[in-house]
Amino acid sequence: MSSGRGQVWAHVGQFFAETDYDVVVVGAGLLGAAAAQYLRELRPELRVLLLDEGGLPNEEGATLLGAGVWDAAGLNAEAVALADTTRRELERWLGVDLRPLTLLDFGEEGPCSAGEVLAAFPALTAWVDPAHLPRVESRDALTYRPGELTLRLGQAAVAAGADLMLNVRAELTPGGVRLHRLTVTNRHEVVVHETREVGARLVVVAAGAAGTELLEQGLGLHTPHGRAYVQRPRLRQPSDSASPLLRAGDLLLRPLSGEYALYLPPGSADPHGYQPTSGRLTGVQVGLRRELLCRLLPRMDALPVLASEALGVGRSLADIEGAWLGLPYGDPQHPPVAEQVTDGVWLLLGGSATRGGVDTLGLGLVRGMVDGLTH
Known part of the structure; x- marks a missing residue:
């Protein structure tokens, strides 16, 4: 043994x-x-x-x-x-x-009005358009x-x-x-x-x-x-230990390191052997991939915060992380x-x-x- x-x-x-x-x-x-x-x-x-x-x-x-x-x-x-x-x-x-955090799950269905729930979180009132995401479920989630x-x-x-x-x-x-x-x-x-x-x-x-x-x-x-x-782009909006998580469909926003991190699953499999690149500055990959931006565009009406300058496009690989x-x-x-x-x-x-x-x-x-x- x-x-x-x-x-x-x-x-x-x-x-x-x-x-x-x-x-x-x-x-x-x-x-x-x-x-x-x-x-x-x-x-x-x-x-x-x-x-x-x-x-x-x-x-x-x-x-x-x-x-x-x-x-x-x-x-x-x-x-x-x-x-x-x-x-x-x-x-x-x-x-x-x-750590437990409040998760706000927005959509067309849910037990509560989005406007009423957002009133309890004044910093988020400009993030979500209730005309597109009128209902919300608030529940506890665990984060680590x-x-x-x-x-x-x-x-x-x-x-x-x-x-x-x-x-x-x-x-x-x-x-x-x-x-x-x-x-x-x-x-x-x-x-x-x-x-x-x-x-x-x-x-x-x-x-x-x-x-x-x-x-x-x-x-x-x-x-x-x-x-x-x-x-995993960042949303340059302030967050602290009491800030809630937000979910809209398969999009998740988590407060992280004083900002928000944006999580969206991959849309499709890339061709075998394909090495993704975006813009380049002195030989360093920078910015968001076009594919990701194309997936975010249809969500910007419901989530106006994504159309703001708060969406981080990064200046180096350390700013915009990625993984296979x-x-x-x-x-x-x-x-x-x-x-x-x-x-x-x-x-x-x-x-x-x-x-x-x-x-x-x-x-x-x-x-x-x-x-x-x-x-």
């Missing part, structure tokens, strides 16, 4: 000689870190290795872009069970950092930071005995993974320092949009999942996915739906997957 704290390999200067694990988890985003932690918690005799090409949490994936809003309204019975499990896990790992949750789960996994390797590119092989450990040259080029073979009885692929490519390139396995690019997301073709707003693609290989995808997405269902889905694997 493995016990004690796991080993961490953060750079190539740390010698690595392991050749076999019971489980290898590829991807240290929210779902991957949760899978590693639950595996060690429920089956402490299993040797678990968690991998990521970047850091913990992954800096370039969707985890850091997530809205972090738990809202179980409108879910079916199966999804409600996953949401309830997720809520219990959120309370367990985040405690007081899981997915990156912070991922960090806590990853640290707990290591504390429980899971090994963690960062700065490594994984390649799936029959019966395990091939590890390409990365380093940076004095010319700031990322290169492979060494390659190692590791056997595993079970591989959990939680690498976001890259997961489907890993399955195809390494094992020749095809799944009905594509990928899409999303951006895995999604099934033809279904850009899908819930989280946990599926066995072949014996010994599972695929985890976070999902891009703004309702019933990874923030509300993710931990429940992973917990259920691990429960099934360990019994």
Whole structure:
């Protein structure tokens, strides 16, 4: 039985000689870190290795872009069970950092008049046009930071005995993974320092949009999942700890870091291999993609704030964040996915739906997957 704290390999200067694990988890985003932690918690005799090409949490994936809003309204019975499990896990790992906020859900139906509810929030009266969105439901939702949750789960996994390797590119092989450990040259080029073979009885692929490519390139396995690019523009309107969330259809606005962040699911899958770009200033990508602006234009009558100067167009990639997301073709707003693609290989995808997405269902889905694997 493995016990004690796991080993961490953060750079190539740390010698690595392991050749076999019971489980290898590829991807240290929210779902991957949760899978590693639950595996060690429920089956402490299993040797678990968690991998990521970047850091913990992954800096370039969707985890850091997530809205972090738990809202179980409108879910079916199966999804409600996953949401309830997720809520219990959120309370367990985040405690007081899981914050309740009022969510105003605008539309053509709802128990309250939009004008009456907006009167209680004077700062928002110019945001919504009640002629287009006349009704609203006000309810409580829970908010958190997915990156912070991922960090806590990853640290707990290591504390429980899971090994963690960062700065490594994984390649799936029959019966395990091939590890390409990365380093940076004095010319700031990322290169492979060494390659190692590791056997595993079970591989959990939680690498976001890259997961489907890993399955195809390494094992020749095809799944009905594509990928899409999303951006998270900011709305330069002041917010504080008491500011409400706003939802209008599949558009969500969350108070974040003194402003508002705008969340909209991807509209469709981009062609394979397409690298999105927008404007350029001295070689740096800037601004909003035209596709996103085209999706926002029809919403500006109902939400006049989107047509104001408050919509941030950014001056650098740090202003307008983006990430590739895995999604099934033809279904850009899908819930989280946990599926066995072949014996010994599972695929985890976070999902891009703004309702019933990874923030509300993710931990429940992973917990259920691990429960099934360990019994």
